[in-house]
Amino acid sequence: MKRRIAIALILGLFIGFNAWAGMVSFYVIETGLSENEEKKQHSELWENALLDIFFDAGHIVTNGLILRLEKKPSGDILEFVDMQEARDFGIEFVLIAQLDYVSDSRSPGEISFFIYNTGSREKIMERKITPRSIRTARDEYDDIKSFVRGLVPYLGE
Secondary structure, X not given: OHHHHHHHHHHHHHHOOOOOOXXXXXXXXXXXXXXXXXXXXXXXHHHHHHHHHHHHOOOEEEEOOOEEEOOXXXXXXXXHOOHHHHHHOOOOEEEEEEEEOOOOOOOOXXXXXXXXXXXXXXXXXXXXXXXXXXXXXXXXXXXXXXXXXOOHHHHOO
């Protein structure tokens, strides 16, 4: 009996152990804000939600600095991300959250998401959302996390 348990444990370790963790780097880009404006809470909320949810989903996560641009970029958003450096560090996917602020607003008017494969530079997903008006900070963070959970399947095996 002990022999069967030992064999089952050994086989279970070698056969049934299928762990996969993709490396993901997050970039949050604020647009429509000048350099000397105060820090926006929404950018940090999105960054924290991205890190939390993707880590909980089993990914290895990292983030870049929150970038601030005075106007919405008209060209390719990848000009603000060093894809070669990301690939050199073993990062497989880059997720960019672009928060577009309208003058004097406390929250972004539109948020764009881009997911890229660093190896092929292929855009896996692009989505735009208009944030809802939320009652409390806790409700807002829960809504953000709920949305971010929907991005996880795009980085499947």
